[in-house]
Amino acid sequence: MESGTSTRTTCPYCGVGCGVMATPQEDGSVAIKGDEQHPANYGRLCSKGSALGETLSLDDRLLYPEIAGHRARWDEALDVVAQRFSETISEHGPESVAFYGSGQLLTEDYYVANKLMKGFIGAANIDTNSRLCMASSVAGHIRAFGSDTVPGTYVDVEEADLVVLVGSNMTWCHPVLFQRLLAARERRGTRIVVIDPRRTVTAEAADLHLAIAPNSDVALFAGLLDHLNRMGLRDSGYVEHHTAGLEGALESARECGFPGASTATRLPAEQLREFYTLWSRSERVVTAYSQGVNQSVVGTDKVNAIINCHLFTGRIGRPGMGPFSLTGQPNAMGGREVGGLANMLAAHLDINSPSHRELVRSFWASPRIAERPGLKAVDLFRAIGEGRVKAVWIMGTNPADSLPDADAVQEALRSCPFVVVSDITRTDTTQHAHVLLPAAAWAEKSGTVTNSERRISRQRSFLKPPGEAQPDWRIICDVAARMGFAEAFDYQSPAEIFREHAALSGIANEGTRDFDISACAELSESAYNTLEPFQWPRRQGEASDADATRFFAQGGFYTPDRRGRFVPTPVVLQSVSPEFPLILNTGRIRDQWHTMTRTAKTPRLMSHYAESFCEIHPDDAEAAGIAPATLVRIVSPQGTAVVRALVTERQQKGSIFVPMHWTDQQTAQGRIGAAVHPGVDPISGQPGLKFSGARIEPFDAAWYGFAVLRDRPDKITADYWALARAEGGWRVELAGAGPVEDWAAYAADLIGSGENLETLSYSDQDQASFRLASFSGNALLGALFVSPQPVAVSRTWAVERLKASAINGMERLRLLSGRPGLDQPDPGPIVCACFSVGANQIAAAVESGAASVEAVGAALRAGTNCGSCRVEIRRLIDAAALKKAV
Incomplete structure (x- = not known):
C-alpha cells in the first residue's frame, strides 16, 4: 500500500467491531483513526484501537516456517503437517486429530478449517477460544x-x-x-x-x-x-x-x-x-x-x-x-456462522440432524461428514493429555495460558506426539510446536468479521506479510491439498471462500434458518473488495430492510413449532472449601487484550498497569497478612501465581480478581490460568473462569526492585519479575526471596554494557537499600532501585529518563533519588492511555480549577477519546474535593 493511501478495515479487538482507517506513512509508521462511516463506532476508537499502529513492529514476528525448532521451507513444513495428520488418521481414526482456532481468525479462515475437519477428515474435533467466552x-x-x-x-x-x-x-x-x-x-x-x-x-x-x-x-x-x-x-x-x-x-x-x-x-x-x-x-x-x-x-x-x-x-x-x-472477540460470531465450534455445522446447521449433515456433505461434495459433536476446548486438551488426540493444530491462540488449569494444558502439549502452531509471534504455546508456521497478522489479512450485532464488515490488508508469512486460509488450503483434497480447496482468494460460505447459508433455507447471506453468493471480486458493513440476514432476492435487522418481535423462532422456549432455571449455587476459602475471578483490564501478543508491544498500553495484580478486600488482605503493594501468592488446587497486591474496597469481601493477560513472556509467575479450576457448564462446555476456590498468602520477599533499561535483558535473575515495554526501553518490577551478595554485579548483568560507561550508585550501610544508574556517554543505559519494601520511585518519571538525550550533573542525582525536581513535574501513574496523561497532571488541573471531567478533558485531552478513563478521572476530582473539604 502506498504511503498516504487510507484503507478502511476493522479493529481486531473486542466484539464491538469498530471500523478503522489505516494510513501508511512515508517513515514506515501507520496512522490509525476511527472510520466515521462505520455504523459500529462512527469514528470513535478505544485506547487499544487507537494504538494499533504502534503494534505493527516486526521485532518479535515469526517470519519463516520451523520444523523441530529449525528454519524450513514452506514445502517441507506443509508436507510434514499433511503427512503426520494423514498417518495419524490412518492409524488411529479421524477423531485422533484436532484443530483449535481463535476469534482472531477471519470468517474465511474459519470456513476452510471447519470444512477440512468436518467434511474431509470426517470428525468434529475443531473448537476455538470462543468456547471460553461465548x-x-x-x-x-x-x-x-x-x-x-x-x-x-x-x-x-x-x-x-x-x-x-x-x-x-x-x-x-x-x-x-x-x-x-x-x-x-x-x-x-x-x-x-x-x-x-x-x-x-x-x-x-x-x-x-x-x-x-x-x-x-x-x-x-x-x-x-x-x-x-x-x-x-x-x-x-x-x-x-x-x-x-x-x-x-x-x-x-x-x-x-x-x-x-x-x-x-x-x-x-x-x-x-x-x-x-x-x-x-x-x-x-x-x-x-x-x-x-x-x-x-x-x-x-x-x-x-x-x-x-x-x-x-x-x-x-x-x-x-x-x-x-456482548461478544468478547472481533470474530467470535463469524466463527459460529461457519460452524467453528465442535458442536455446530456451518451456516447454523445442526450437527445432530442427519438431514443437515447430508445437506452440508452434498454441498461440499465431501467424502464423509462428522456424525457427532467433537471435543470442546477443555475436554479437547484433556484428551490430548490422555493420549486420545495425537495430533493437534493450534491457530492464532495461546491455550497454554488462556485455558483453565493451564499447567495441565502445557503438560498435555508437551506429551502430544505432534503439535502444529500457526501464529504471528512466539508464545508459551509455540514452544511446544513440532512445526511452527508464520501466519499473516491483522494488517496483512483480508476477509470478513462479524460483530456482536450480526454486522459483517471487511477486514482489508494494507501491509504486505513480512518474511514468508502466509494468510491462515492459504496455509489450511495448502495442507488440505497435500492430504488429497486439492479440488475442494482450490481457492484463489478470500472472496471465493466468502461466496461459497454465502451460498451454503441459503441452501434449503427459505426462512427456516436465521443465518442467511445468500444475496452475497455471487459477489464479484470488486464488489467483495468494496463491500460495506451490513447486518444479516441478507437473503437472495430480498431488499435490504432496516426493520429486518431485529428478530422475534412477531415470533418466528427457529424451533420445530416456531415458538420460543421458556427454560426452567433451577438455582444451583457454588461453594468454596475451608482450605481454599476465596473465590478467584479472572477477566480483562482496559488496555490489554488476551495474552498480550499485540498490546504488550506498545508502551502506551503498558503504562496503565505494567504488571499483573490481585484485587483484595482490605479485610481479606489483613487476615492473610498482606500489605498494599506487596506481592501475593494465589494458591488453588490447580496451581499458583504471584502478582502485586491491590488492596481495595471495590473488591467484594471473600473474592479476589486477577487479570487474565500475563504469561511467561512478561512475568515470572503471573500466569493466573494455572490456578483456575477446569470445571465447565455441562450444556455449553464453557469453563467457569469467574469462580475458582483459592487462598492467598504473602510472598515473603527479602527485597523488592524496580529497573528502567535501555535494552531488553537476556535473562532476569529474580524469584519474581514483570517486564513491560516503555518509551525508550523497558521497565521491570523485581523481587527475591533470598539475599543478593553483590548488587553492583547484579545491576551490571541486568542493565548490560555500553560505550563510555559511567556508573553512579548508592547503598545504605547494610546494603538493604541500593540504587545504581549506568550511563553510556550522556544517555541513560539503565537504573536499578532496590529496597526491603516495595520501591518508592516515581516510575513514570524514571521511565521518561530513558528518552532524555543527555542526563548530567544534578539530573543524575535526581535520577538516583527516584524523584524529579520542582522544575520537572512528575506525571504520576498513567490514567489516560490515549493521550498518556498521568494522575498528578490531572490533580494539578483540578487544583487549577478543572472541577469536572469535561474541564479536565478541555485542559489535558484526558477522557476525550474512548472515554474509558472518565470514571478514574472522576475519582481524582472527588478525592481532591474531599481533601479540600477536610
Whole structure:
C-alpha cells in the first residue's frame, strides 16, 4: 500500500467491531483513526484501537516456517503437517486429530478449517477460544430460540429506557459501545443498572449497582420472573401465540421467588425490590450480558433466566428492548456462522440432524461428514493429555495460558506426539510446536468479521506479510491439498471462500434458518473488495430492510413449532472449601487484550498497569497478612501465581480478581490460568473462569526492585519479575526471596554494557537499600532501585529518563533519588492511555480549577477519546474535593 493511501478495515479487538482507517506513512509508521462511516463506532476508537499502529513492529514476528525448532521451507513444513495428520488418521481414526482456532481468525479462515475437519477428515474435533467466552450464550440462544440468534442491534442500547449490564465491565471491555450508552443517557435519560460482584468502573458510572454474590445471577433473574408474574406483567398475547414451556419456567421461578433471590444474591431487600420495580416499569429494557454470565458452570442457565424475563413480557425484537449478548472477540460470531465450534455445522446447521449433515456433505461434495459433536476446548486438551488426540493444530491462540488449569494444558502439549502452531509471534504455546508456521497478522489479512450485532464488515490488508508469512486460509488450503483434497480447496482468494460460505447459508433455507447471506453468493471480486458493513440476514432476492435487522418481535423462532422456549432455571449455587476459602475471578483490564501478543508491544498500553495484580478486600488482605503493594501468592488446587497486591474496597469481601493477560513472556509467575479450576457448564462446555476456590498468602520477599533499561535483558535473575515495554526501553518490577551478595554485579548483568560507561550508585550501610544508574556517554543505559519494601520511585518519571538525550550533573542525582525536581513535574501513574496523561497532571488541573471531567478533558485531552478513563478521572476530582473539604 502506498504511503498516504487510507484503507478502511476493522479493529481486531473486542466484539464491538469498530471500523478503522489505516494510513501508511512515508517513515514506515501507520496512522490509525476511527472510520466515521462505520455504523459500529462512527469514528470513535478505544485506547487499544487507537494504538494499533504502534503494534505493527516486526521485532518479535515469526517470519519463516520451523520444523523441530529449525528454519524450513514452506514445502517441507506443509508436507510434514499433511503427512503426520494423514498417518495419524490412518492409524488411529479421524477423531485422533484436532484443530483449535481463535476469534482472531477471519470468517474465511474459519470456513476452510471447519470444512477440512468436518467434511474431509470426517470428525468434529475443531473448537476455538470462543468456547471460553461465548459458548453459554450460544447454548442459551439455541435452547430458547432454536438458533444462535442475537435478536437486537446496537441502536437498541441507545433507544432503551433501561439498560441492565450483567457481568459486563463495558467501560473497559466494550468502551466505544459504552460511550454510545452514556450519550443516550445524556440525551434521553436512559437508566443504567450494573450487576457485578465487583465495583468496577462501569458500576461506578451506573445509576444502580447490584453487588450480587458471585454466580447468583440465576437466582436474581428467576426471582425477577416470579415478580413479573405476581405483578401480572405477562404479555399474554405474545406468550400465548409465540412461546411454549412457560409453566415449567414459572414453577422453577416460584421455587426461588423473592426470598430465594435475596438469600442467594445477598442483596438488601430494598435494593432488590428497587431493581425489580425498575425492570417492571420500564417498557424498553435491554439486558446486555457478557463474560460474568457466560464464564460460569451454570452460564447457560444464566442466559436462559435472562431470556425468560424478556419472553414473558414480550420485550424482544422491538426497538430498545431485548436480551443482548456482548461478544468478547472481533470474530467470535463469524466463527459460529461457519460452524467453528465442535458442536455446530456451518451456516447454523445442526450437527445432530442427519438431514443437515447430508445437506452440508452434498454441498461440499465431501467424502464423509462428522456424525457427532467433537471435543470442546477443555475436554479437547484433556484428551490430548490422555493420549486420545495425537495430533493437534493450534491457530492464532495461546491455550497454554488462556485455558483453565493451564499447567495441565502445557503438560498435555508437551506429551502430544505432534503439535502444529500457526501464529504471528512466539508464545508459551509455540514452544511446544513440532512445526511452527508464520501466519499473516491483522494488517496483512483480508476477509470478513462479524460483530456482536450480526454486522459483517471487511477486514482489508494494507501491509504486505513480512518474511514468508502466509494468510491462515492459504496455509489450511495448502495442507488440505497435500492430504488429497486439492479440488475442494482450490481457492484463489478470500472472496471465493466468502461466496461459497454465502451460498451454503441459503441452501434449503427459505426462512427456516436465521443465518442467511445468500444475496452475497455471487459477489464479484470488486464488489467483495468494496463491500460495506451490513447486518444479516441478507437473503437472495430480498431488499435490504432496516426493520429486518431485529428478530422475534412477531415470533418466528427457529424451533420445530416456531415458538420460543421458556427454560426452567433451577438455582444451583457454588461453594468454596475451608482450605481454599476465596473465590478467584479472572477477566480483562482496559488496555490489554488476551495474552498480550499485540498490546504488550506498545508502551502506551503498558503504562496503565505494567504488571499483573490481585484485587483484595482490605479485610481479606489483613487476615492473610498482606500489605498494599506487596506481592501475593494465589494458591488453588490447580496451581499458583504471584502478582502485586491491590488492596481495595471495590473488591467484594471473600473474592479476589486477577487479570487474565500475563504469561511467561512478561512475568515470572503471573500466569493466573494455572490456578483456575477446569470445571465447565455441562450444556455449553464453557469453563467457569469467574469462580475458582483459592487462598492467598504473602510472598515473603527479602527485597523488592524496580529497573528502567535501555535494552531488553537476556535473562532476569529474580524469584519474581514483570517486564513491560516503555518509551525508550523497558521497565521491570523485581523481587527475591533470598539475599543478593553483590548488587553492583547484579545491576551490571541486568542493565548490560555500553560505550563510555559511567556508573553512579548508592547503598545504605547494610546494603538493604541500593540504587545504581549506568550511563553510556550522556544517555541513560539503565537504573536499578532496590529496597526491603516495595520501591518508592516515581516510575513514570524514571521511565521518561530513558528518552532524555543527555542526563548530567544534578539530573543524575535526581535520577538516583527516584524523584524529579520542582522544575520537572512528575506525571504520576498513567490514567489516560490515549493521550498518556498521568494522575498528578490531572490533580494539578483540578487544583487549577478543572472541577469536572469535561474541564479536565478541555485542559489535558484526558477522557476525550474512548472515554474509558472518565470514571478514574472522576475519582481524582472527588478525592481532591474531599481533601479540600477536610
